[in-house]
Amino acid sequence: MATIRDVAKRAGVSVATVSRVLNETGYVHADTKAAVIKAIKELNYKPNYVARSLYKKSSRLIGLILPDITNPFFPELARAVEDVAHQYGYTVVLCNSDGDLEKEKNYLDVLTQNHADGLIVTTNRQNNMNYIDLDIPVVALDRTLHESIPEVRADHYGGGKMATELLIQRGCTFIAHVRGPSQLGPADERCRGFVNAAEQAGIAYHIVESQFDIPISEQTVSELLDTYPQIDGIFAGNDLIAVAAVKVALKRGISIPEELQVVGFDGIPLSACFYPAITTIVQPIYEMGKWATELLIQLITKKNIAAKTHCFPVKLAERETTKRMG
Incomplete structure (x- = not known):
């Protein structure tokens, strides 16, 4: 397995230069950066993401806390979150709390200790104080956590x-x-x-x-x-x-x-x-998950958001359990 030293040797640069390219810190000339990226691809080098997360306090991880994965509503939300996160280069860690506040808090501790970049939370507890003073962005999905936390929900x-x-x-x-x-x-x-x-x-x-x-x-x-x-x-x-x-x-x-x-x-x-x-x-279950993820990534990248609350309209699907007019 290739090491960072192998990459530096192949690119003809120092280990510190390779590190700057990987961590996107400091100035690196465009030609030098291209040589490093070329060497990474040729050697199929895989960075140590654990070490990088400790250094940058960023893991490219998004935590998704759901109350009940057996309810078909939530897997559809999760699918949307994962789809959008993947497009932006993030990995989603799915946590099923079973509606248990203690289990939810344990997941929260693990995610923050592992430098998750942000959280999307669907909790069964209103005004859950566990999320108020976190140092990472949080978006509430289909729930209200606190007036200070952005939320995405339906009407x-x-x-x-x-x-x-x-x-x-x-x-x-x-x-x-x-x-x-x-x-x-x-x-x-x-x-x-x-x-x-x-x-x-x-x-x-x-x-x-x-x-x-x-x-x-x-x-x-x-x-x-x-x-x-x-x-x-x-x-x-x-x-x-x-x-x-x-x-x-x-x-x-x-x-x-x-x-x-x-x-x-x-x-x-x-x-x-x-x-x-x-x-x-x-x-609009998928759209809600999609919007929540895009909103969270805006917060992670420190972009301004248009509004803290987004409420999606709902619509009626008439089928066979109600009478037809006329």
């Missing part, structure tokens, strides 16, 4: 209102919202949109809390329908809850959408593949 309130208004327009008279966990920003905002639309229309409604998890949500929806069999519309807190709601209804012989209409949230591919295909509020 959860508008989406909740849109979903509920659709159910009302399609003739529902008693709508349940099976919401995500309380104290989780997106879930709270979707619920707020639901309540606003239901109260403006003056229709009966009921709210139950679940998790973004199919088995747990099946139990929640089953208990809901036992207690309120007259429910004719469900706004699910995400597409996984919507899948659970449809499964429970069909097992009970409730026809969809004739007797029960269901709207989900997120727009993950599963919502279109499931039968019947689920009407849902679509977040």
Whole structure:
């Protein structure tokens, strides 16, 4: 394996000159730099990135902290982050916290100790103080960490209102919202949109809390329908809850959408593949991950950013779990 000394010898320069080229420090004449780069390629020299990170306190690493990699929403975000980071020469370190604050903090410690250049964070904890005083840039994705930390998110309130208004327009008279966990920003905002639309229309409604998890949500929806069999519309807190709601209804012989209409949230591919295909509020998931990564790289390279908060609009995808007009 070639060493930095081999590169210096091949290029006819000192080791210090090769080091300046690698670390982009100090002046190196263009011809000399070209000779060093040529020698690196010819020898297939691989720099010691650990040593370089210690020297420069930069690793070309971006930490991506997610709460639940089994939820299909998050791998799509991760794919976008990795795609954009790769284009800019960064490597993404994926950390799955399982929604555990202690595990999340351990990941944070490891990433900072290894000189990660920046972090993209989707945490289940609002106003998480672990990120306030870090010496590296942080971008919150689909969450709010702190007013001082830039964030990229979708219009959860508008989406909740849109979903509920659709159910009302399609003739529902008693709508349940099976919401995500309380104290989780997106879930709270979707619920707020639901309540606003239901109260403006003056229709009966009921709210139950679940998790973004199919088995747990099946139990929640089953208990809901036992207690309120007259429910004719469900706004699910995400597409996984919507899948659970449809499964429970069909097992009970409730026809969809004739007797029960269901709207989900997120727009993950599963919502279109499931039968019947689920009407849902679509977040631009890939675009959100892409924007968050580009924003983080702007912060890493100390460029000015246009705004600290970017809120993406959502759109409705009408499918088979809601009635058609006319």
